[in-house]
Amino acid sequence: MKLSTVFLAVALALGSATIVQAATSDVLAQDLAQRDAINRSLAPLHSADDLAAFTASGRASALDALAPLDRAVFLQSLQFGPDGLSRYDATALRGLTTAQAYQVLALFGAQAHAIDIQPSAKGAALATADRDASRVVPMLEPLKGFRCAGHSTCSEDPSSACTDNCK
Structure with a gap:
């Protein structure tokens, strides 16, 4: 095989890869644009x-x-x-x-x-706390005598009941 034939084959292969790469990039761009349009159309706030x-x-x-x-x-x-x-x-x-x-x-x-x-x-600290809170076993019944004092934190309060939905 002549060197020019090998060179031509390599050039064609590289050209095909570039065309495939460009086509893939176009398809991805279209998909992203379509996703963004769908997200915007489903959003409650537009103005x-x-x-x-x-x-x-x-x-x-x-x-x-x-x-x-x-x-x-x-x-x-x-x-x-x-x-x-x-x-x-x-x-x-x-x-x-x-x-x-x-x-x-x-x-x-x-x-x-x-x-x-x-x-x-x-x-970042909130994300860590959220991950840690997700490992907590949920309460089956409200914790009587306590009130929700913050994210996953119940404090004593005799007239309240703290639930596992404490935020």
Whole structure:
């Protein structure tokens, strides 16, 4: 086999690999765009008006996991475009676990970005506490004489009952 034939065969093989790689990249980009469009369409909040009505309702939501100052910073940073959320301050979400940040961003259909948020030491500590709490055996009955004092913490209170749903 001549050297030029070998060179041509190698060039064709490399060219095919590049074409396959480009096609795979295009398919992945289309899948990601489709996923993001689905996430946005299923999200409850698409505009500043939606957000105002949602926060005015007083319903419990994933936003409750934010510290008061972080919540204010986050809500004030939100900007919406024709396709929904277009900007937010990610630093306000750093005090959350990745799961909590995912739940907050899911309100806007932007949950795919939660993985990019680097939790602060507080967020990392919460994630560790959540993992540790998941190993706790749930109570079968409420703990009478105790009240919920915080995440998985019951304190004495003779007129209360603390449940395994203590948050």
